[in-house]
Amino acid sequence: MKNTTLALSCALITMSTTLCMESEKPPIWQQAGEYDENSQRQLEISLLGLKEFSIKQNAHILELGCGTGNLAAKLAHDNPGISIVATDISPEMIQHAQNKHFSSAQISFAVQDAQHLPEEYTEEFNHVLCGHVIHWTKNHQAVLNGASRSLKPGGTLWMIGGRKVDHNNMLPIFTAFSALKQKAPWQETFKSTTLQSIVGIYPGINADTLESMLKNAGLKPIKLDTEFSPPALFKDKVALKKFLTPLAKAFPQFLALTEKDREDFLEDLIKEYLTGDEYAKIKSDDEKNGVISYLTGKNILLIAQKQ
Numbered sequence: 001m002k003n004t005t006l007a008l009s010c011a012l013i014t015m016s017t018t019l020c021m022e023s024e025k026p027p028i029w030q031q032a033g034e035y036d037e038n039s040q041r042q043l044e045i046s047l048l049g050l051k052e053f054s055i056k057q058n059a060h061i062l063e064l065g066c067g068t069g070n071l072a073a074k075l076a077h078d079n080p081g082i083s084i085v086a087t088d089i090s091p092e093m094i095q096h097a098q099n100k101h102f103s104s105a106q107i108s109f110a111v112q113d114a115q116h117l118p119e120e121y122t123e124e125f126n127h128v129l130c131g132h133v134i135h136w137t138k139n140h141q142a143v144l145n146g147a148s149r150s151l152k153p154g155g156t157l158w159m160i161g162g163r164k165v166d167h168n169n170m171l172p173i174f175t176a177f178s179a180l181k182q183k184a185p186w187q188e189t190f191k192s193t194t195l196q197s198i199v200g201i202y203p204g205i206n207a208d209t210l211e212s213m214l215k216n217a218g219l220k221p222i223k224l225d226t227e228f229s230p231p232a233l234f235k236d237k238v239a240l241k242k243f244l245t246p247l248a249k250a251f252p253q254f255l256a257l258t259e260k261d262r263e264d265f266l267e268d269l270i271k272e273y274l275t276g277d278e279y280a281k282i283k284s285d286d287e288k289n290g291v292i293s294y295l296t297g298k299n300i301l302l303i304a305q306k307q
């Protein structure tokens with residue numbers, strides 16, 4: 001554990017901080033190709049969450065943490081009048097997005113830290129979109145403040161984010177991990193990995209303080225669902241494993257394993273998950289429908305308006 005903590009510290013120190021010394025760019029966000037191949041579920045969940053969000057005709061939109069740009073490209077395709085500035089902290093993600101979707105009059109891509117948006121974005125956009133990003137940032141208030149500043153008065157923010165992992169919101173996959181780490185051959189590798197150390201990497205949003213943070217940012221919630229938890233559906237265990245791989249890479253203990261051990265670990269983790277209490281509640285429906293549901297825990301789905 002000491003070695004892996006050291007490895008993470010070194011990675012964080014040597015990470016390029018092109019935008020700001022406080023920026024964090026976990027190494028996983030450099031694996032843009034891998035993320036792109038395995039992020040169909042994030043896109044599906046975003047499109048589901050966007051159903052109640054009305055996009056203004058000819059809207060000028062800022063997307064924060066756009067990853068490889070698939071949501072921006074889909075929205076641009078479906079709404080020919082809009083224009084989107086799609087941003088992400090990771091130059092690799094932005095490069096991949098550009099190579100895949102190409103910049104156009106409708107979409108442009110830029111490397112930006114959502115916690116430190118540039119002054120030029122002030123009152124510039126009709127909408128700000130932020131899907132599956134804020135829970136990876138340390139300073140949620142800074143993200144909300146920046147989103148609010150970027151919006152024109154009356155403009156709207158749409159956001160999906162993972163809630164803080166704690167006793168009120170235990171992700172079934174973490175429950176599976178807690179059980180697995182007691183078992184051979186994983187006890188030694190994960191003996192000092194606590195929920196707290198995992199949560200330190202994945203901060204999550206605190207639902208109890210969100211409303212006051214929105215108020216501080218001058219944003220008024222129009223819709224605030226703190227129990228938004230659509231399951232992601234996978235056709236088999238291999239597909240679920242592919243989805244979990246980039247997420248697991250956020251954790252130094254996983255990165256420290258050999259390729260073969262990573263494969264074995266994820267297979268054991270999935271086995272544990274599929275025999276867990278949470279999964280038991282939906283198992284029979286999954287069996288009927290020939291899918292595997294990945295239960296995400298509670299997320300926040302937010303639509304808020306700039307005052």
Ligand SMILES: C[S@@+](CC[C@H](N)C(=O)[O-])C[C@H]1O[C@@H](n2cnc3c(N)ncnc32)[C@H](O)[C@@H]1O
Binds near residue numbers: 112
């Ligand atoms: C789970 S991915 C979501 C990507 C995309 N929105 C999607 O739904 O597929 C999280 C993204 O947030 C980006 N990210 C992490 N911290 C960020 C920050 N401080 N500012 C902007 N982007 C950030 C990562 O580089 C990564 O592309």
